[in-house]
Amino acid sequence: MPLDLAFDDPASDVLLDPAAGVRRSVLPGGVRLLTQTDRSVRSATVGLWLPVGSRDERPEHAGSTHVLEHLLFKGTSRRSALDIAAAFDEVGGDSNAVTAKEHTLYYGRVRSADLPMAVDVLTDMITSSLLEEEALATEREVILEELAMAEDDPQDVGYETFLADVLGPDTPIGRPVGGTAETVTALGIEQVRTHFREHYRPENLVVTAVGDLDHHELAAWITQGLRRGGWDLAEGALPRRRPRQDAALAGGPALGAGEVAALAPHRLDRPAEQNHIYLGGTGISAVDEDRHALSVLMSVLGGGMSSRLFQNIREQRGLAYSVYSFSAGYRDAGLFGLYAACRPARTAQVVELLAAELATMGERGVDEDEMRRALGQITGSFALGLEDTSSRMGRLGTIELVHGRYSGVDETLARIGRVTAAEVQELAARLSASFSTRVDVGPAA
Numbered sequence: 001m002p003l004d005l006a007f008d009d010p011a012s013d014v015l016l017d018p019a020a021g022v023r024r025s026v027l028p029g030g031v032r033l034l035t036q037t038d039r040s041v042r043s044a045t046v047g048l049w050l051p052v053g054s055r056d057e058r059p060e061h062a063g064s065t066h067v068l069e070h071l072l073f074k075g076t077s078r079r080s081a082l083d084i085a086a087a088f089d090e091v092g093g094d095s096n097a098v099t100a101k102e103h104t105l106y107y108g109r110v111r112s113a114d115l116p117m118a119v120d121v122l123t124d125m126i127t128s129s130l131l132e133e134e135a136l137a138t139e140r141e142v143i144l145e146e147l148a149m150a151e152d153d154p155q156d157v158g159y160e161t162f163l164a165d166v167l168g169p170d171t172p173i174g175r176p177v178g179g180t181a182e183t184v185t186a187l188g189i190e191q192v193r194t195h196f197r198e199h200y201r202p203e204n205l206v207v208t209a210v211g212d213l214d215h216h217e218l219a220a221w222i223t224q225g226l227r228r229g230g231w232d233l234a235e236g237a238l239p240r241r242r243p244r245q246d247a248a249l250a251g252g253p254a255l256g257a258g259e260v261a262a263l264a265p266h267r268l269d270r271p272a273e274q275n276h277i278y279l280g281g282t283g284i285s286a287v288d289e290d291r292h293a294l295s296v297l298m299s300v301l302g303g304g305m306s307s308r309l310f311q312n313i314r315e316q317r318g319l320a321y322s323v324y325s326f327s328a329g330y331r332d333a334g335l336f337g338l339y340a341a342c343r344p345a346r347t348a349q350v351v352e353l354l355a356a357e358l359a360t361m362g363e364r365g366v367d368e369d370e371m372r373r374a375l376g377q378i379t380g381s382f383a384l385g386l387e388d389t390s391s392r393m394g395r396l397g398t399i400e401l402v403h404g405r406y407s408g409v410d411e412t413l414a415r416i417g418r419v420t421a422a423e424v425q426e427l428a429a430r431l432s433a434s435f436s437t438r439v440d441v442g443p444a445a
Helices: 064-071 081-089 112-128 133-152 154-167 181-186 189-199 215-228 257-262 291-302 308-316 344-364 368-385 389-403 409-417 421-432
Strands: 013-017 022-026 032-037 043-050 094-099 104-111 206-211 266-269 275-282 322-329 334-342 435-442
Touching: 022 215, 032 215, 032 389, 043 112, 043 389, 064 094, 064 104, 064 133, 064 189, 081 094, 081 112, 094 112, 104 112, 104 389, 112 206, 112 215, 133 154, 133 181, 133 189, 154 266, 154 275, 154 334, 154 435, 206 215, 206 389, 257 344, 257 435, 275 344, 291 308, 291 322, 291 334, 291 344, 291 368, 291 409, 291 421, 308 322, 308 334, 308 344, 334 344, 344 421, 344 435, 368 409, 368 421
Parallel strands: 032 206, 266 435
Antiparallel strands: 013 022, 022 032, 043 104, 043 206, 094 104, 275 334, 275 435, 322 334
């Protein structure tokens, strides 16, 4: 049975999965530590997670989480920006960070012998960054270039526009993770510092690590690093868990598949040879019980070369080179989408075929061969994806921050394997009735 992680004992030290070597502790200050010891490798990946993302920003501070992530690499009271970069380069390791809608992650991958260094650098960054005005002025320009690069990519701009239209462009979860050029330009250093003080606290911190490591040694290094950075790690403090309210999604009215052809697109004119089509609507959350059925549905519909969209639109009709389905899930919201890129004159036909394929699945279901291929694809890719320490580190972070319940790999694979064709058909019918949004990026007609 999955182990519930929602209730924390400040003195807890639990071996969650003895066979896999997964252990969880609550450290002083309410810091949560989850590790998986794997002596078959000679490396380790460690990640420091903060449950703060773009949805936690005030509208006028949009992009501040991403800006803060950049600034934490620009120097601390003990290290310059070059020192931070060189620390990992000189041992052949790597370090980076990710800002998402619901979390920020700082991570490093090194030889196991260099793990104390990685922990020292990462804890120094999240506790003692200088956050200087001069660094913000320089890094702002870098981020503006990053935003401009995404704006030049029709797939990037199409996907971000689609997410905003489905989730609501004026809702916290619908705003772009990186903010806009206007909000980033207007952002001041005091706003970034306020964001840092509010969220970068021990009770929010989750540390996950996988590889050739000892859980209790790592706990000591983390505690030492955070205290050196000035964090008050009170004994007996509990982790902070922030329940999310249901998102007020602001997508358009739901349409059946038969009405999709008449759906007016959100059109973004770009000089290009193809029209990039995004079509879909609201889906299910990351914690919904139907999430495993959704994985199977997405595989059958548009998850590979044997999928329905690929076979019908590309192989049989030759209408597109790239065509697939996708989904995104958050704690309290989700979406689904279908994508294709084609020459502009073919757009109307492709849109009809995209919607019709999902509708047909909802009406007629899926056959045994499709279920077998989909389950094989999902379980195989899931297992192969966990062969490296970084992906397993990410899985532990997702378990703690999103699900709050631990389940082992074998248990998760077994749950996916129990998905039935009837569950997939029922979910396909629901999604087919909830089309609301179409985004086209390409040349004007």
